[in-house]
Amino acid sequence: MKEFEKYNDIIENYKLNQNYNDQKISGDxxxxxEDKIMGNNDIKGDVNIExxxxxxxxxIGTSRDNDKGMNGIADNVKxxxxxxxxxDDEYDKNIALVIRYAVDNGAEIINMSFGKFLSTTRLGI
Incomplete structure (x- = not known):
């Protein structure tokens, strides 16, 4: 129940809260x-939710033939x-910058998946 409550809190206070501005925290x-002052090194977040x-x-990258019950789909992947x-929601700028970062650092394939809890298009905004 505690995990469910925590998840609902995130939905209510971040994902569905139109007044929440996560960019304010970093000053971005x-x-x-051109303003690239953003983010932190927390790529994990809350593993119970994210x-x-x-x-x-x-x-994609699980070791193959390791007798652990699963094989990744790619050999020798980095x-x-x-x-x-x-x-909250993804911003076009964040997506553009992470793509640029990946390409500049040698990424050949980029996997991205997005899902919106709240769309301003659906609200007519």
Missing amino acids: DKKDI NHGTIVAGL LMISRAVPH
Whole structure:
């Protein structure tokens, strides 16, 4: 129940809260692509809630033939973990910058998955 309550708190206070501004914490201007003061080195987040990336990385990169019950889908893969979406919604700038970072650092394939709890398009905003 505690995990469910925590998850609901995140939904209510971050994902569905139109007044929440996570960019305020870092001082980032989400409309200025040249303003790159943002983020931190916490790529893990709360594994009880934010585990999608870890699951996908495991499906791709788990060691093969290790007798642990699972084989990754790629041999000799190197993963570059980058997290561009905080508790709330993704911003175009964040996505553009994480793609640029990945490409600049040698990424050849980029896997990205997004899901919106709240869309301003659906609200007519």
